Amino acid sequence: MAASRAAKFTAALAVGLGLLSGSAPAATLYRPEVSSKDPRDLSGVWFLRRYNRVIPTLEGTPPPMTERAKLEWAKRVVAEANGAPIADASSHCWPHGTPRVMNSPYPLQIFQTANQVIIAHEVAHNTRYVHMQRGHLTPAKVSFMGDSVGHWEGDTLVIDTVGVDDRTWIDEQGVIHGPKLHTVERIRKIEDGKAIENVVTVEDTDFFTKPWVFRDTYAWRPDLRLTEYVCEENNRNAPQDGVTVAK
Amino acid sequence: MKTTLLAVIAVAAITGVATAEPIPAPADQLRFQGIWKLAGGDHSTVKTTVGKLPPMRPEARARYDAAVAARKAGKPTGDTAETCLPPGLPRAIFYPQPFHLIVEPNQVTFLHEYMHLHRLVFIQDALPANDDLDQNWLGFSAGRWDKGALVVRSRGFNDKTTIDTAGIPHSTELMLTERLRLVDKDTLEDVITIDDPKTFTSPWQTKITFQRLPDDTEIGEYICTLTNPEAVKK
Numbered sequence: 477m478a479a480s481r482a483a484k485f486t487a488a489l490a491v492g493l494g495l496l497s498g499s500a501p502a503a504t505l506y507r508p509e510v511s512s513k514d515p516r517d518l519s520g521v522w523f524l525r526r527y528n529r530v531i532p533t534l535e536g537t538p539p540p541m542t543e544r545a546k547l548e549w550a551k552r553v554v555a556e557a558n559g560a561p562i563a564d565a566s567s568h569c570w571p572h573g574t575p576r577v578m579n580s581p582y583p584l585q586i587f588q589t590a591n592q593v594i595i596a597h598e599v600a601h602n603t604r605y606v607h608m609q610r611g612h613l614t615p616a617k618v619s620f621m622g623d624s625v626g627h628w629e630g631d632t633l634v635i636d637t638v639g640v641d642d643r644t645w646i647d648e649q650g651v652i653h654g655p656k657l658h659t660v661e662r663i664r665k666i667e668d669g670k671a672i673e674n675v676v677t678v679e680d681t682d683f684f685t686k687p688w689v690f691r692d693t694y695a696w697r698p699d700l701r702l703t704e705y706v707c708e709e710n711n712r713n714a715p716q717d718g719v720t721v722a723k
Numbered sequence: 724m725k726t727t728l729l730a731v732i733a734v735a736a737i738t739g740v741a742t743a744e745p746i747p748a749p750a751d752q753l754r755f756q757g758i759w760k761l762a763g764g765d766h767s768t769v770k771t772t773v774g775k776l777p778p779m780r781p782e783a784r785a786r787y788d789a790a791v792a793a794r795k796a797g798k799p800t801g802d803t804a805e806t807c808l809p810p811g812l813p814r815a816i817f818y819p820q821p822f823h824l825i826v827e828p829n830q831v832t833f834l835h836e837y838m839h840l841h842r843l844v845f846i847q848d849a850l851p852a853n854d855d856l857d858q859n860w861l862g863f864s865a866g867r868w869d870k871g872a873l874v875v876r877s878r879g880f881n882d883k884t885t886i887d888t889a890g891i892p893h894s895t896e897l898m899l900t901e902r903l904r905l906v907d908k909d910t911l912e913d914v915i916t917i918d919d920p921k922t923f924t925s926p927w928q929t930k931i932t933f934q935r936l937p938d939d940t941e942i943g944e945y946i947c948t949l950t951n952p953e954a955v956k957k
Contacts, residue, residue, distance in 0.1 A: 506829060506847070519827070569807070569948040571839070587825045587832065589756070591938055594823065596834060596841050603839045605942060619944040702841060704859045708807040708948060 507698035511669040515631035518586045518593070518663070521701065522672060522694035527581035529648035534689045539651055545683040552650030555719070563715035565644040569600060569707035571620035573644025574637045575659050575676050577602050578692060583700045593626055593633065600707040606635050613639075618655070620644055635661040646678065654682045670696050748826045751871055755903070756826040758940045759911055759933040766817035767888035771927045776891075777917065778924040783892050790890025800890060803883050807838070807947035809860035811884025812877055812899055813915050813929075815840055820945060821936055824911075831866055831873060836942045850876045858895055860884065872904040886917065894921040909935035 507520050533539055541549060555562045566572045572580065582598040595604040606626040617623055622640035626633055637659045645652045658679040666673050672694050679687040747753070771777055779787060793800045804810040816822075820836035833842035844866040856863050856879030863879040877899040886893055900916040911933040918926040 506845075570946055571944065585832075587823075587827075587834075589823070589825065589938070594825075594834065596832070601839055601841050603834055603841070603942075607941070609939065620946065621944065701845070702843060704809075704861060706809060706860060709860075 503699040505698040506701060509698060511665065511696045513669065515665050515669075516628060516633075517588065518633065518665070518672060519588050521583050521585045521697045523583045523697045523700065524579065524581060525671070525693045525695050527579070531579060531647040531651065531690050534691055539646070539678070539688050540685040541651070542683055542685055545652065548652050548683075549650040552652075556649075560719045562650075563718055564648075565620060565641070566600065566707075567711075567715050569711060570641075570643065571602050572597075572600065573620050573640050574604065574622045574624065575661070575678065576644055576646060576648075577604065577621070578661070578674060578676070579647065582705065583697060583702055584694070585702050593635075596702060598702045598705050600705055606633075612636070622657075622659075629662075632662050632664040635659075635663065637661070652683065653678075653680045656680045656682055666693070672696075746828055748828045752826050752868060752873075754905060754908060755824055755831070755873060755911065757938065758821050758823055758936040758942070760821040760936050761817070761819050762910070762932040762934040764932075766931065769813075769817065769887035769889070769891060769929050772914075772930050777886075777927045777929075779891070780922060780924055783922045786892045787890050790885070790892075794890070802885065802888070802890070804885075804888070805951075807951055808883070809838060809840055811860055811880060811886075811893075812842075812862055812864075813901070813917070813931075814884060814887055815842065815861065816913065816931065817887060821940060821942060823942060831875075834942070836945050838945060838947050844873075844875050850878065853878050853896065853898075858882075862897075862899075869902075872902050875899075875901040875903065877901075892922055893917075893919050896921045906932070911935070 511517070511520050531539070552562050571577070577597055577599065580597060580599040584595055584597045587594040587596065591607065591609050593606040593608060595606070597603070602621070604621050604624060606624040608626050611625055612623055616639035618639045618641055620641045620643070622637040624635050624637040626635045628634070638657070640653070640657045642652070642654050642657070660677045662675045663672055665671070673691060674694070675689060675691045677687050677689050678684065769777075790800045790802070804814070809815065815835060815837065816833070818835070818837040822836060823832075823834040825832040825834065829846050831844040831846060833840075833844070835842070840861065842861055842864065844864040846866050846868075848865040850865040851863065858881040859879055860881060860883075862877040864875050864877040866873055866875040878897065880893070880895060880897045882893060882895045884893070885891055897917070897919040900918070902914045904912055906912050913931045913933070914928060915931065916926055916928050917923070
């Protein structure tokens with residue numbers, strides 16, 4: 477996982493500017509201080525505000541897990557406590573999956589094209605494609621990031637995702653899912669464009685007794701650029717026989 | 724006096740961008756946006772624009788010959804891309820998988836299907852000196868628009884990748900200059916000048932062409948480590 481050369485350069489530039497203008501160095505901004513006034517223009521770099529490896533529901537409770545899900549969760553918690561954590565997709569450098577990738581403490585950059593909203597994540601250079609001009613494929617095509625389709629409801633981008641490979645987890649602790657996972661994300665700008673919120677409904681009748689909701693917010697970060705994150709380089713957590721090995 | 728003026732202009736150029744509402748890229752630049760794919764041809768062995776092997780120094784040529792021989796004999800070549808590491812530049816653009824090219828005023832972004840690589844080209848930046856850059860797999864790319872073409876200069880590479888799959892080596896002194904232009908609305912040409920005095924006796928050029936794919940083309944999920952499980956254990 478290489479350090480940010482861009483950050484090094486940015487710092488040098490910021491110091492340089494500070495010296496030239498005779499004031500304290502200010503952060504270099506690559507984009508406007510506030511995101512576009514267009515509520516449907518989400519393009520730019522955003523950063524998760526509250527990172528938590530466990531994802532609580534809106535009510536602050538653990539997700540409403542079925543008996544099967546509770547057993548799987550307990551197995552993972554115990555394995556980790558015993559120093560032999562069970563590997564999830566990300567341990568193998570596979571894509572993190574949805575919604576897990578949205579809960580990463582790394583910046584993401586949103587791009588919008590005629591047909592798609594694309595979310596490029598710094599973490600493991602995950603890329604999510606949200607198809608704006610079609611519904612879900614039948615039969616569903618399974619992938620690690622799932623099949624995401626989107627539409628606008630007013631100024632809210634609604635992303636519906638199915639077909640998420642069940643080797644991905646929901647959180648980092650042990651809340652997992654099966655092939656029936658269905659998420660609906662509702663993303664909109666808040667705080668005059670200085671942040672976006674994502675209200676996520678998670679549904680999987682095999683793993684949850686009822687749909688549950690969590691909310692994340694992401695700050696507009698004009699001072700950041702995605703840097704190179706290479707999971708495959710020196711992966712200290714490469715699993716052996718399904719167990720994550722900390723080297 | 725001249726230096727101060729330049730500095731003021733530089734400050735204005737940088738901070739000016741920071742306060743305004745984003746302005747869309749001009750139409751002639753947006754024409755580059757789309758989904759592109761290598762237009763035929765096998766680029767696993769890269770030749771110069773006159774069809775020759777690049778002018779390698781003897782030591783580089785020996786490494787190249789060894790890599791070619793090892794591959795032919797089915798022996799390990801030390802090719803890091805085979806263990807799912809980013810293939811470096813220019814090699815990343817030689818793969819047959821498609822890529823999104825997204826044009827914004829301050830950034831041109833290549834989103835590749837191959838290894839889901841992100842390549843960011845920063846339009847506002849001057850290219851820093853090599854010593855001021857970390858050595859990354861995909862280097863650092865600074866771009867500018869010039870008479871309808873996108874000129875991208877890249878350096879700050881590690882020396883663990885090769886120029887092509889065959890095994891043309893390079894050092895950390897590698898510097899690329901790419902001139903991307905639209906031959907027609909559906910054909911993108913990239914003329915690449917490769918300069919690395921430690922590896923080559925002179926700069927050399929190669930040319931690659933991409934064909935536009937329909938806008939509703941979907942980029943697949945390419946996961947190198949899924950088919951190469953040993954790769955993450957290195």
